Amino acid sequence: MIAFLIKRLMHAVLVMFVISVLAFAIQDNLGDPIQQMVGQSVPESEREELRERFGLNDPFLVQYTRFALNALQGDFGYSYFYREPALDVIALHLPATLELVFAATLIIVLLSVPIGVYSAIKPRSPISKFFMGISIVGISIPVFLTAIVLIQIFSIGLTVSLFPESTAWGSWLNGFFSTEGSMPSFGRGDGTVPVFGYWETNFASWEGMRNIILPSVSLASIMLPLFIRLIRAEMMEVLQSDYVKYARAKGISMRRVYFVHALKNTMLPVITVGGVQIGTMVAYTILTETVFQWPGMGLMFLDAINRADIPLIIAYLMIVGIIFVVTNTIVDLIYGLVNPTVKLTGKPA
């Protein structure tokens, strides 16, 4: 176990090293940060002076060594735009992203397990077919579009006049499909409550919850269908296995067979995939946060790219690298807990 963690720690160091080298190697293609700092009419001589001051004219190795030595002491450089240490900027934006991912994960877990299990148990029921159909649609719509549609329906409101207003059923249908649109369309709102340090939470007030619903639903929309289908497929396979048949033959109640015997084994691959997907979800937040102006890391990263804020870009990439390593490690640990036959060792088996 200890050996396993040490091995993972070394993984993390390696990942950060590789990311930092790659990020440094491409920084010239990310744009000219000086261009973002000065007015259009500022002469070249002034720009050159700034470039010199920020050390942008030094050769690659000099720049990288300087960065690496500072990074070893926990200093990832200053963000050009925020005028603060890059790590502080990320720390400032991290809570918003984590809360968003958490809310989306919650939605996914609460919906995918019952729906997946149900459609595995009753694959022929119309409800199952309906969910399978929906999930195909859901998986193929980009997050960006989902988000815009959600905003149109629930924030701006929709006035449907498709049906004849003069008839009673027409006006009822029109009213039924039209929406009021009172949900907040962007940001975290005024309902955030400070927890500690940089952390302000959206979960502590009704106002805050209202703000997180649409972004988390749109973030969940891409993963939810995947998990429903995954759980359904795994469950169906498990239901065919001998031990389930044996359990049924023994006369154990169906409920117990489904939710204790079968579901446990279904969850094994789901946890593995889920862990990896949480990392991927951090990446998807870039789109969701942009549309909803959610002040998290994703929005911050996209802005940093537009502004060629190189220190912040590099720090972000390294932090996301660590998040991936950490989530994978946690997944492996949980896997070991759920399935004791898996041994975590530092040596190859």
Added chain:
Amino acid sequence: MTFKKTLLASVIGAALTGTALLPTTASAETLRIGYSADPETLDIHEQLSGGVLRFSHLAFDPLVRWTKDFEFEPRLATEWEQVDDTTMRMTLREGVKFHSGNDFTAEDVVWTIERLKESPDYRGIFEPVESAEAVDDYTVEIKTSEPYPLLINIATYIFPMDREYYSGETDDGKDKGEIEKSGNSYASRNVSGTGPFQVTDRRQGVRVEFERFDDYWDTETEGNVSRIELTPISENASRVAALLSGDVDFIDAVPPNDLDRVRDADDANLIEIDGTRIIGFQMNEERVEAFQDPRVRQAVDLAINQEGIADRLMRGFANPAGQLSPEGYSGYNSDLTPRHDLERAQELMAEAGYEDGFEIEMIAPNNRYVNDAQIAQAVSNMLARINIDVDLRTMPLAQYWPEYDERESDMAMIGWHADTEDTANFFQYLTFCRDEESGAGQYNYGGYCNEEIDKLVTDADNETDLEKRNEMLQEAEAMLYEDVGFITLHWQNLAYAAAEGVDVEPVVNAIDFPYLGDLVIDREDDE
């Protein structure tokens, strides 16, 4: 700003909003803004950008400001006169207070001008200014090294800062007045201006909050905004959605695709303004020999259908241009209209010996100007009809400028707004013969060089007889039109949108800096 201060400010603000000391009956109102960008810094001399200048008009006041018709409106300067060819005397408003409580005097103006001359971004604009001197508490004399007719134009950039507040040292021994690019200077985090609004809270890139300044000097204004919440929303679709859903009251830069949607919305109004930013193309004469021939340049100009682009591609959201200066500028010449004549263009190509055309590379940004990449695509197609084969590359802004500075393509798109709101500025940056030393023609991508035009514009800039100066600049426009040193496409419009009852029309202008201190909000459901 510390939490305590913020709390104190909001308590004071809350205590006073109830008794809003305003001449009108309208109640105090909160304005929620969704701009495409927030101010990069609170130090108004650190960066010359739209975001910072808009902020300057909130927390500070200029000496004079532009009206909608490009006239000068007195603000902190009440009168100005030219004492001799190189000296201007300005009388300052009395009884003005800074947010810190200090009194505003001529010393503050002198200090501000000296600081502007230190600022990398403003040094260029204030180059002609030699010195400023306080004659008495409310009179200041500004001297230029040579006669300079645009002194009053650049006075719109003088937002007096609180000398006393920005003098001295911070706890860690740094000069409070220091200008530090992308650094953590005192002035980039602390503000004391004379403007209608005080910053009460700020999280960079997330939100800025303002309260109306209780001792604001302009008590005549009908403006009744007591609180501002500014959220940057850079994504176009989200910004529009935020307005339509009623989460913000006022947005800038409505994208052309959403113009109709906003126009048709029940509780939102669209305000369109003719802009002053010229969009055009530059031909690289150093790489393509053909472009050195005026006939080929004319052919390119004739092949491009400016009206068509403004009409169909921009959906009327631009004014087709035949010259650099928009209407209202000193050098605007009403004779110069866009040309489009494909047959004549083909003839000219044949005359110049390029009947079979040639191949060129073109670069354009894809997120800087309205529909920039589509415009470049349309222009490429139009050039194909005179057998110029275009290999177009478009890229995001962050990559575009470094690429542009390399000057290693044959044709490049550029948009330019004159910082001085004056014709000469266009020429000096876009078409002057390149000179690395003086910085002339810094954005002359193609290396176009016409010394006659340069001389005319330079002379005009030392001409204090404004009528004569206008004529000279109009002549320069005509010469550039004839010689096609720059392909003008259009002036891109500005579009704002506001919620019903938020009457922004009177306070927005072509310069793109809304004067929100004067904004009147009259929501019906308030009563």
